[in-house]
Amino acid sequence: MEQRHLGRTGLRVSRLGLGTMTWSRDTDEHEAAEQLRDFVDAGGTLLDTSASYADGGAEELIGTLLGDVVARDEVVLCTKAGVRRTGSGAVVDGSRGALLTSLDASLARLGTDHVDLFLVQSPDPRTPLDETVSALRLAVTSGRARYVGLANHAGWQVARAATLLEGDTGLAAVEAEYSLLQRGVEREVLPAAAALGVGALAWSPLGRGVLTGKYRRTIPADSRAASPHLAGFVEPYLGRDSAAVVEAVATAADGLERTPLEVALAWLRGRPGVSSAVVGARTAAQLRGSLASEDLELPVELRRALDEVSAPEVGYPERF
Known part of the structure; x- marks a missing residue:
């Protein structure tokens, strides 16, 4: 699998x-182990998690x-902080104390003394960005993180x-939702990242699963859209x-004798500034479907057609 530099840093991550x-x-320890083994065997390195996933359960696993x-040094370990659970639900907290406390707890759960990449998961309107950034700087200078970045932040914040x-520390990455169904980051986030040498990590590159084509006719009983805790996550793209x-992707896949999933991933991998597309498979079989896309390069004409059918609305001031 191709390894790409994360922005202008020396850190390399699998695409x-x-x-x-x-x-x-939804993924037990046996499925997770199989996924991780298959991923590393295929040349994958970037392992993405968060303190908020299953309330720390994902990190513990x-x-x-x-x-x-797999050995610790076989993966580029990325975790996120800034969303904590309270009695009344999830709360965004980008304060220095909350971020560093969360990082320490993440390291304990992960069983390591450092992560390769530490991200602030969400902007906090109640905490000055300067304070949030000071936590990132301290994470690096204290040795708890090798590189730092932001997730789900606006272009000006990046x-x-x-x-x-x-x-000194440098901003290595911005992680954001990016797919043929969500291209909003092309307006400001990606241009800002490119100008500043910040690498882009794309989460949900399959449009929350919708670009696989599984929802074209109905909602499968075992899918995320049928899950009590993930249905709301998928619904916006249905x-x-x-x-x-989705139909354009399916048509392209038929013509290439590939799957819609493979076409969607191949399109995203070729977008400027994208260092890695982060896929969240529930099962090892699903992950193998994503790994199968590695040899697919889209013809220029097909890529252009997908660009056109999915083009986001752009107006003032991005286009003047």
Whole structure:
């Protein structure tokens, strides 16, 4: 599998990353172990998780697998902080204390003394960005993280954080949702990242599973859209606005004698600035479907057609 530099840093990540949002909840330890083994055997390195996934359960599961299934140094370990669970639900907290406390707890669950990449999962309107960035700087200088970045932040926040970290720690990455069904990051986030040498990690590159084509006719009983805790996550992409894109991907897949999943991943891998597409498979069989896309390069004409059918609306001030 191709290894790409994360922005202008020396850190290299596999162009396909393994997400773990379902681990320890919908994906048990046996499926997770098989996924991790298959992923590393295929040349994958980027393992993406978060303190918020299954309330820390995903990190705990990863901690049991590192060393037994694969060696710690075989993966580029990325975790996120900034969303904590309270009695009244999830709360965004980008304060220095909350981020560093979360990182320490993540390291304990993961059974390691450092992560390769530490991200702030969500912007916190109640905490100054300068304070949030100071936690990222301390994570690196204390040795708890090798590189740092942001997730789900706006373009101006990426630019401001990169400026604040310029000259010492550096901002290595921005992780954002990006697929043929969600191209909003092309307006400001990706241009800012490219200008500042920040690598882009794309989460949900399959449009929350919709680009696999599984929902074209009905909602399978064993799918995320039928799951009590994930149905709301998938629902935004099940409407008419997405249907034309899904059909275009399915038509392209038929013509290439490949699957819609493979076409969607191949399209995203070729987008400028994308260092890695992070897929979150529930089962090992699903992951193998994503790994099968590695040899697919889309013809220029087909790529252009998919660009056109999925083009986001762009107006003032991005286009003047």
